[in-house]
Amino acid sequence: MSLTRVAQSLPLEFRLNGRHVALEVKPHETLLEVLRERVGLTGTKLSCDMQVCGACTVLLDGLPVSSCTSLAFEARGKEVLTIEGLSDGRKLHPLQEAFIRCGGFQCGFCTAGMIMAAKALLDEQPNPTVEEIKHFMKGNICRCTGYQMIIESIQEASRLLGQPGKEA
């Protein structure tokens, strides 16, 4: 393999949590690596590294993806939303409020991914049934809570978001 090939770098411009980001990436850099190591947003977690656990979930143009198994260059021209982009820094997002209120986490390692997946669900289906929540969240694994309180958190967030004056 020649050095020029290894040194290939690609311009990457995308919107990250509403802000324009421009940098150069290697073809093999994952979105997760760029978020955590290049941009410094460490809310998104690396866990299984094989699209099974959901800890690294971010929204790419509104859809939940595993950032551990997404190549960064594919975010070109897209909108990436991470846990850091949910709240404005002063007031928590209703999903965050609901997870706190209902005890939807213990160690918290899966929480960013849980909340981002739940955001995608509620954007698509504002009033999901328990079955719909279970189906959508099936790919997000929590080793602490036993899931019941996560389901309750999402139901609570759905209620909070349904109240006037709350924005998703």
Add this chain to the structure above:
Amino acid sequence: MLSPFFLEEPTTVAEASSLLARHGESAKILAGGTELLLVLKERLATFERLVHIKGIPGLAGISLENGKSELRIGALCTHRALEKDPLIRSRFPLIAEAERQIANVRVRASGTLGGNLCFAEPHADPGTFLLALGARLVLQSARGSRTLGVSDFFVDYFETVLEPDEIMTEIRVPPLSESAGWSYHRYALLERPSVAVCVLLEPDPGGRHIRSGAISLGCVAPTPVRATEAEKKLVGMALSEVGRHALEIGREAAKAGEPLDDLYGSADYKRELVAVFVKRGLVQAAARMEGAKR
């Protein structure tokens, strides 16, 4: 961390095919990446070059063709697109329902139908239901194109007839009549199914008997397989009799597989699952046919 590779971004199928021909085994197609990137992470294979084909226009459409009856699915359609597509939900509900069950919501948002088929992982879903549906797969290269049935495409575990310079461009599915009965059952511990069974029943003109039935089994052989002996038992059967014979047909169907003892379960367990899923599938498909008559 992934090993470095050089990225190619062709904008036509011919260009992609030429790149693949030129670089041979050192290059691989990158589509959704849900399988390939895992292989690269695990260092099960390394490629000097990945040919990213998502920039090629026209490979992700869903439409009805040939007198509005045959479904054409672009190979780069994601599982999510198939699960949500209104045309597929109304005309090919079997596909929407089966796609909805694949892996998890993130894999469905990224993974493509063509990529799934070309990877030929035996523990996968699409090959199984596309086999029952009689789908045909279109492979293109700079040299031309060819169309194959599902059973002619898969060769062995992780092996297909795809030539190094060929790219799957579309999946064509013959019409599914509204009076047909269908079902798709899978059992999965995590993302990949341990066993999957698809049943498709066509009624005779009177609507009270089965004209023909397809039973396809996934994950119990190197490739998806049809349970042809079990299917024979369905021909001419009254819908009202299906429940009574369903388990016996399930046991017959289980003989068509050659499951292995592995982490997904023992061979005996998988045979038992096949029998039970075929039974449930037949009952559900027959009930759908009864429902369609009313």
